[in-house]
Amino acid sequence: NDEERRTYIVHMATSQMPESFQERAHWYDSSLKSVSESAEMLYKYSNVIHGFSTRLTAEEARSLQGRPGILSILEEVRYELH
Amino acid sequence: TTRTPEFLGLDKSADLFPESGSASEVIIGVLDTGIWPESKSFDDTGLGPIPSSWKGECETGTNFTSSSCNRKLIGARFFSKGYEATLGPIDESKESKSPRDDDGHGTHTATTAAGSVVEGASLFGFAEGTARGMATRARIAAYKVCWIGGCFSTDILAALDKAVEDNVNILSLSLGGGMSDYYRDSVAMGAFGAMEKGILVSCSAGNSGPSPYSLSNVAPWITTVGAGTLDRDFPAFVSLGNGKNYSGVSLYRGDPLPGTLLPFVYAGNASNAPNGNLCMTNTLIPEKVAGKMVMCDRGVNPRVQKGSVVKAAGGIGMVLANTGTNGEELVADAHLLPATAVGQKSGDAIKSYLFSDHDATVTILFEGTKVGIQPSPVVAAFSSRGPNSITPDILKPDLIAPGVNILAGWSGAVGPTGLPTDKRHVDFNIISGTSMSCPHISGLAGLLKAAHPEWSPAAIRSALMTTAYTNYKSGQKIQDVATGKPSTAFDHGAGHVDPVSALNPGLIYDLTVDDYLNFLCAINYSAPQISILAKRNFTCDTDKKYSVADLNYPSFAVPLQTPLGGGGEGSSTVVKHTRTLTNVGSPSTYKVSIFSESESVKISVEPGSLSFSELNEKKSFKVTFTATSMPSNTNIFGRIEWSDGKHVVGSPIVVSWT
Numbered sequence: 041n042d043e044e045r046r047t048y049i050v051h052m053a054t055s056q057m058p059e060s061f062q063e064r065a066h067w068y069d070s071s072l073k074s075v076s077e078s079a080e081m082l083y084k085y086s087n088v089i090h091g092f093s094t095r096l097t098a099e100e101a102r103s104l105q106g107r108p109g110i111l112s113i114l115e116e117v118r119y120e121l122h
Numbered sequence: 123t124t125r126t127p128e129f130l131g132l133d134k135s136a137d138l139f140p141e142s143g144s145a146s147e148v149i150i151g152v153l154d155t156g157i158w159p160e161s162k163s164f165d166d167t168g169l170g171p172i173p174s175s176w177k178g179e180c181e182t183g184t185n186f187t188s189s190s191c192n193r194k195l196i197g198a199r200f201f202s203k204g205y206e207a208t209l210g211p212i213d214e215s216k217e218s219k220s221p222r223d224d225d226g227h228g229t230h231t232a233t234t235a236a237g238s239v240v241e242g243a244s245l246f247g248f249a250e251g252t253a254r255g256m257a258t259r260a261r262i263a264a265y266k267v268c269w270i271g272g273c274f275s276t277d278i279l280a281a282l283d284k285a286v287e288d289n290v291n292i293l294s295l296s297l298g299g300g301m302s303d304y305y306r307d308s309v310a311m312g313a314f315g316a317m318e319k320g321i322l323v324s325c326s327a328g329n330s331g332p333s334p335y336s337l338s339n340v341a342p343w344i345t346t347v348g349a350g351t352l353d354r355d356f357p358a359f360v361s362l363g364n365g366k367n368y369s370g371v372s373l374y375r376g377d378p379l380p381g382t383l384l385p386f387v388y389a390g391n392a393s394n395a396p397n398g399n400l401c402m403t404n405t406l407i408p409e410k411v412a413g414k415m416v417m418c419d420r421g422v423n424p425r426v427q428k429g430s431v432v433k434a435a436g437g438i439g440m441v442l443a444n445t446g447t448n449g450e451e452l453v454a455d456a457h458l459l460p461a462t463a464v465g466q467k468s469g470d471a472i473k474s475y476l477f478s479d480h481d482a483t484v485t486i487l488f489e490g491t492k493v494g495i496q497p498s499p500v501v502a503a504f505s506s507r508g509p510n511s512i513t514p515d516i517l518k519p520d521l522i523a524p525g526v527n528i529l530a531g532w533s534g535a536v537g538p539t540g541l542p543t544d545k546r547h548v549d550f551n552i553i554s555g556t557s558m559s560c561p562h563i564s565g566l567a568g569l570l571k572a573a574h575p576e577w578s579p580a581a582i583r584s585a586l587m588t589t590a591y592t593n594y595k596s597g598q599k600i601q602d603v604a605t606g607k608p609s610t611a612f613d614h615g616a617g618h619v620d621p622v623s624a625l626n627p628g629l630i631y632d633l634t635v636d637d638y639l640n641f642l643c644a645i646n647y648s649a650p651q652i653s654i655l656a657k658r659n660f661t662c663d664t665d666k667k668y669s670v671a672d673l674n675y676p677s678f679a680v681p682l683q684t685p686l687g688g689g690g691e692g693s694s695t696v697v698k699h700t701r702t703l704t705n706v707g708s709p710s711t712y713k714v715s716i717f718s719e720s721e722s723v724k725i726s727v728e729p730g731s732l733s734f735s736e737l738n739e740k741k742s743f744k745v746t747f748t749a750t751s752m753p754s755n756t757n758i759f760g761r762i763e764w765s766d767g768k769h770v771v772g773s774p775i776v777v778s779w780t
Contacts, residue, residue, distance in 0.1 A: 047204055047207050047274070049276060049279065049308065053650070053653055053659075054658075055653075055658060082203040082207055082276055082280075083201075083203060083204070083280040083283075085279055085280065086283065087282075087283045087284075087286040087319075088279065088283050088286055088311065088312040088313075088314070088316060089279060089283070089312070089315060090657050093203075093204060093279070111650050111653055112305070112650065114275075114306055116204060116208060116276055117274075117275040117299050117300070117302075117307075117308065118274060118275070118299060119268075119273040119274070119278060119298060119299035119309070120297060120298070120299060121154070121155070121227050121273065121297050121555075121557055122296050122327075122328055122329050122556045122557040122560070
């Protein structure tokens with residue numbers, strides 16, 4: 041179902057951040073808003089990876105993948121206790 | 123935990139490890155199901171102020187306030203946005219939207235790593251003793267990422283991100299999820315970022331053993347921990363009407379069975395379900411079970427649930443039999459009715475009796491706790507096994523630690539079986555898994571960090587690995603309970619942890635962030651894939667020859683291809699590895715010893731002697747493996763040891779053909 045939203049982790053290449061942005065968070069927001077007006081960020085990651093997580097439709101995810109500065113978009117994975 | 127400190131020699135060597143000062147500066151972050159702050163294991167008596175480096179918080183939420191933390195449990199956070207985005211809002215009648223542990227697993231792992239000393243700990247009198255974590259003076263920070271519906275990668279990454287910001291020194295993750303490339307695996311990515319900041323990340327290897335290629339968390343910057351047994355058991359014998367007795371284990375404590383033999387039925391013959399032998403919910407026919415002892419087969423549903431199913435159907439006790447999957451491994455459970463677990467061989471013998479005698483009878487004789495069981499350790503059947511399916515050139519697991527029948531702290535919100543019907547409350551519980559072995563290593567790594575604050579995560583892991591042992595005192599190799607035969611490096615990695623030796627390893631194999639980036643080049647990751655991990659532009663030098671064989675890992679894996687058609691007999695392959703040793707002891711000269719179990723692989727080391735005159739001096743050596751062609755699935759194991767007569771710096775070797 042293309043309309044179904046799924047959770048993705050979006051990895052950003054911060055070296056490609058346009059100079060017009062002062063902060064990474066603003067660039068992440070702008071990138072996300074360019075493909076979805078309604079999508080909200082779950083988390084912004086700044087230490088172990090650079091990027092954010094959000095809920096997107098498959099079409100929105102494909103569209104975001106083509107944006108500058110996007111390294112990868114990975115779907116949520118469920119881990120389990122050992 | 124009780125018994126593991128003695129089993130690991132920590133009791134006799136207490137004065138070797140720092141008791142205060144640097145030891146209480148170490149902060150161990152545990153990503154798990156949260157924390158039960160009222161556990162006595164979080165008593166902060168005698169601990170000084172919270173380390174000044176600490177930037178974390180004690181978050182508030184359901185039944186959890188900032189005063190839930192103290193100088194032992196210095197931080198607690200919860201991460202549920204990813205979980206709720208997928209599964210909807212948390213039902214706060216079922217789980218706490220806070221760091222509070224409603225499951226028990228997180229409290230168990232955290233107290234194993236760094237719980238305070240608690241005298242008179244036990245589960246219903248079983249495993250009684252003084253309980254303590256491995257690093258009793260280290261501080262604990264709990265990051266709740268696992269909920270009733272699972273542990274979600276967005277939440278795990280958020281917790282790792284925050285833990286790094288909070289300034290933890292060690293991270294302990296007793297969770298995993300499948301096998302994927304490092305640039306797709308959130309734990310691997312998060313661990314890389316933590317490693318860059320000097321944080322050692324210890325992860326459980328998984329419970330998918332004894333199948334090969336069953337490991338998770340295999341990235342080379344992660345310390346991957348398998349599980350072994352202790353020298354402790356909880357015997358509960360099966361006594362049959364034909365006069366024969368069989369060994370089993372149990373943590374049952376409750377109303378005793380009547381002192382007579384009781385009618386005994388096989389679950390598969392007391393059910394209309396095709397899998398009735400498994401004692402799944404609502405599969406037993408009460409008329410055939412009521413007032414009887416029932417034999418169930420292990421598998422599919424939780425072991426304790428089988429007992430609950432027998433009880434609900436009117437059964438009065440259970441004998442739980444292993445099948446081929448688990449072999450002779452006995453895992454004790456705090457069943458709700460009189461029950462014992464037996465190995466496959468005993469189970470088969472008991473079934474023969476059941477099938478041959480329509481008036482079969484049985485009773486169970488509960489014997490409590492026994493210590494001094496030998497051989498120990500043995501590799502747990504459930505412990506996941508190599509080879510490493512992502513990078514066969516890196517041997518995993520790295521080592522094993524106690525993970526079977528481990529007593530540690532528990533949540534007050536749930537009984538020891540975790541079943542909704544279990545209304546018992548316990549301060550400590552006994553459970554098994556690589557989840558339990560991982561925090562042993564996390565805590566021990568904390569001890570080493572306290573003793574050697576300047577050591578990198580790789581140096582700490584190297585010390586733990588190169589001093590691990592692979593033989594019993596008798597000289598026999600550590601056994602694998604799945605086979606009853608000697609275990610291999612695919613089962614135990616470098617061996618069983620020996621923390622006292624690890625404190626003073628003599629030499630270490632160190633690794634830097636750049637070494638890991640070169641490793642990523644060697645496995646042909648693209649620039650964007652590397653950039654995901656590196657968080658910066660990183661391009662492999664096209665003029666440079668990268669080789670996984672040159673990653674300065676404390677073990678050696680040499681995967682080879684069998685020629686198509688299986689031919690090529692007599693032809694030989696030469697593989698060279700380079701390593702660098704750093705002296706972390708006194709000036710000394712080390713000589714190499716090489717062990718190979720087969721003439722098919724010739725191993726040579728050049729130079730054969732290394733002299734160190736200064737602290738932190740580095741010396742390199744080359745290892746040449748000359749292997750004749752072998753059929754696929756052949757594995758040949760060996761070992762390289764550097765010794766100055768005082769220290770032994772050991773590395774396992776695996777040469778394998780696919």
